[in-house]
Amino acid sequence: GDSVTQMEGPVTLSEEAFLTINCTYTATGYPSLFWYVQYPGEGLQLLLKATKADDKGSNKGFEATYRKETTSFHLEKGSVQVSDSAVYFCALSEKGGSEKLVFGKGTKLTVNP
Amino acid sequence: DTAVSQTPKYLVTQMGNDKSIKCEQNLGHDTMYWYKQDSKKFLKIMFSYNNKELIINETVPNRFSPKSPDKAHLNLHINSLELGDSAVYFCASSRLVGSGELFFGEGSRLTVL
Numbered sequence: 001g002d003s004v005t006q007m008e009g010p011v012t013l014s015e016e017a018f019l020t021i022n023c024t025y026t027a028t029g030y031p032s033l034f035w036y037v038q039y040p041g042e043g044l045q046l047l048l049k050a051t052k053a054d055d056k057g058s059n060k061g062f063e064a065t066y067r068k069e070t071t072s073f074h075l076e077k078g079s080v081q082v083s084d085s086a087v088y089f090c091a092l093s094e095k096g097g098s099e100k101l102v103f104g105k106g107t108k109l110t111v112n113p
Numbered sequence: 114d115t116a117v118s119q120t121p122k123y124l125v126t127q128m129g130n131d132k133s134i135k136c137e138q139n140l141g142h143d144t145m146y147w148y149k150q151d152s153k154k155f156l157k158i159m160f161s162y163n164n165k166e167l168i169i170n171e172t173v174p175n176r177f178s179p180k181s182p183d184k185a186h187l188n189l190h191i192n193s194l195e196l197g198d199s200a201v202y203f204c205a206s207s208r209l210v211g212s213g214e215l216f217f218g219e220g221s222r223l224t225v226l
Contacts, residue, residue, distance in 0.1 A: 032212075032213050034213055034214075036215075038154075041219070042219055042220075043117070043203055043205075043217030043218050043219045043220055044156075044203070044205075044215070044217045045217070046214055046215065046216075049213065049214065087154055089156065091213070092213075093211065093212075093213030094211075100158055100161075100169060101158065101213055101215060103155070103156040103157075105153065105154065105155050106154040106155070106156070108154075
């Protein structure tokens with residue numbers, strides 16, 4: 001079945017550092033790809049998405065580009081803040097009406113001042 | 114105004130008991146979900162309803178029974194609770210079928226002793 005693999009955490013960075021969280025996927029079709037973020041004690045929130053190859057999703061300074069050739073959707077941010085500390089989940093949804101979001105295992109990010 | 118609200122937020126109970134978690138969304142969405150998040154933060158879909166009709170039923174013990182009295186509500190009833198049921202249960206909703214854009218509640222942490 002479809003699956004998502006994320007880099008193992010936790011990731012600890014200093015404020016203003018560059019962030020990359022790797023995500024690769026396996027899918028039989030042409031999925032849409034997502035990054036969700038979970039702040040402490042809260043539910044997940046959609047951070048950004050891309051629906052086709054070479055699309056770039058962006059939000060709040062975060063970016064990710066849908067790379068079909070490498071089946072990847074890595075999350076990046078140029079300068080992280082303490083408020084970015086959270087767990088980040090990569091996910092995919094198959095096209096064609098599938099209701100299922102398949103999530104990666106999450107990567108915990110801690111940003112220190 | 115909370116978009117997706119779950120009750121209770123915390124639930125501590127003994128093995129063998131029966132418990133329910135309620136979920137309501139005021140977003141006007143047609144599709145609702147239950148996800149289970151284990152102690153390692155791994156998220157897995159359990160059920161999905163579209164307009165009160167069950168459309169996803171993953172490999173979940175039949176001790177778990179979802180009920181959708183109307184499209185704004187999706188409740189989860191669990192019979193004969195086991196230690197392994199301890200987890201955070203998230204309710205979510207989406208506007209478009211298969212969009213992958215989910216709105217999550219804050220979660221209900223179930224602890225089975």
